[in-house]
Amino acid sequence: MRWQEEEIVANEQEQTGRSVLVTGGTRGIGLAIAQAFLANGDKVAVTYRSGEVPEGMLGVKADVTDAESIDAAFTEVEAQHGPVEVLVANAGVTKDTLLLRMSEEDFTSVIDTNLTGAFRVVKRASKGMIRLKKGRVVLISSVVGLLGSAGQINYAASKSGLIGIARSLTRELGSRGITANVVAPGYIDTDMTAALPEDMKKQYMQSIPAGRFADPSEVANVVRWLSSDEAAYISGAVIPVDGGLGMGH
Ligand code: NDP
Numbered sequence: 630m631r632w633q634e635e636e637i638v639a640n641e642q643e644q645t646g647r648s649v650l651v652t653g654g655t656r657g658i659g660l661a662i663a664q665a666f667l668a669n670g671d672k673v674a675v676t677y678r679s680g681e682v683p684e685g686m687l688g689v690k691a692d693v694t695d696a697e698s699i700d701a702a703f704t705e706v707e708a709q710h711g712p713v714e715v716l717v718a719n720a721g722v723t724k725d726t727l728l729l730r731m732s733e734e735d736f737t738s739v740i741d742t743n744l745t746g747a748f749r750v751v752k753r754a755s756k757g758m759i760r761l762k763k764g765r766v767v768l769i770s771s772v773v774g775l776l777g778s779a780g781q782i783n784y785a786a787s788k789s790g791l792i793g794i795a796r797s798l799t800r801e802l803g804s805r806g807i808t809a810n811v812v813a814p815g816y817i818d819t820d821m822t823a824a825l826p827e828d829m830k831k832q833y834m835q836s837i838p839a840g841r842f843a844d845p846s847e848v849a850n851v852v853r854w855l856s857s858d859e860a861a862y863i864s865g866a867v868i869p870v871d872g873g874l875g876m877g878h
Contacts, residue, residue, distance in 0.1 A: 693746030815871025839872025
């Protein structure tokens with residue numbers, strides 16, 4: 630076998646069968662991401678609070694606002710699949726309202742899930758990744774974290790904070806074979822966007838150069854690629870998947 634062929638086989642072996650954990654992986658974008666890794670031949674675990682765990686995946690009950698439940702979930706995943714090599718921090722919520730009507734609880738609860746929740750899982754995952762001397766962290770942000778959005782001060786703050794996490798993590802752990810990147814979706818068809826008022830959906834549609842909303846699988850494919858060996862030299866990056874909505878940001 631020529632050396633190039635040997636290398637290709639080695640790469641294929643490396644890129645499948647990894648222990649992958651997706652938070653909030655039983656619906657919407659998280660489910661599509663989990664399915665993409667499963668199709669790739671990885672061992673996929675998903676955290677969930679309610680609902681059904683799809684066949685072929687390991688479901689672990691966890692709430693990202695609770696560090697103990699996160700620790701227990703990781704311990705179970707490690708026992709069944711080995712240390713988490715790919716972490717996708719996807720769990721997220723919105724609680725939209727204009728600034729003057731936004732209570733402190735509206736603000737802090739969204740930060741607690743979207744930003745502190747990501748911190749909790751990244752911190753727990755990093756222990757295993759440091760030992761493995763490799764790892765992929767992908768944080769699901771939003772175009773709103775870059776562009777801002779009226780009525781979403783809490784959400785926008787949480788989503789732009791993820792960029793600070795990915796870039797600082799890159800500086801702390803980049804030399805240990807670990808990458809940390811942010812994916813910033815635009816408008817994706819899920820329960821989260823189904824809840825938006827019709828006039829807001831119309832406004833979004835008009836401002837998206839692609840002229841359409843996206844399917845969750847379009848985000849999942851980018852996350853899967855960012856987690857592959859092909860993307861080993863990409864870290865601290867913000868990758869938009871938004872049909873051009875946030876161009877220049
Ligand atoms: P959904 O509302 O469909 O799903 C949200 C997911 O997050 C669910 O799996 C939910 O779990 C989980 N979750 C929420 N809170 C917690 C918590 N405290 N602990 C654990 N899990 C939790 O949203 P999407 O699929 O649309 O969104 C997924 C991610 O993508 C979010 O971070 C969102 O901000 C981001 N995003 C979405 C966009 C869109 O257009 N849809 C655009 C840009 C970013 P459960 O099922 O148990 O409730």
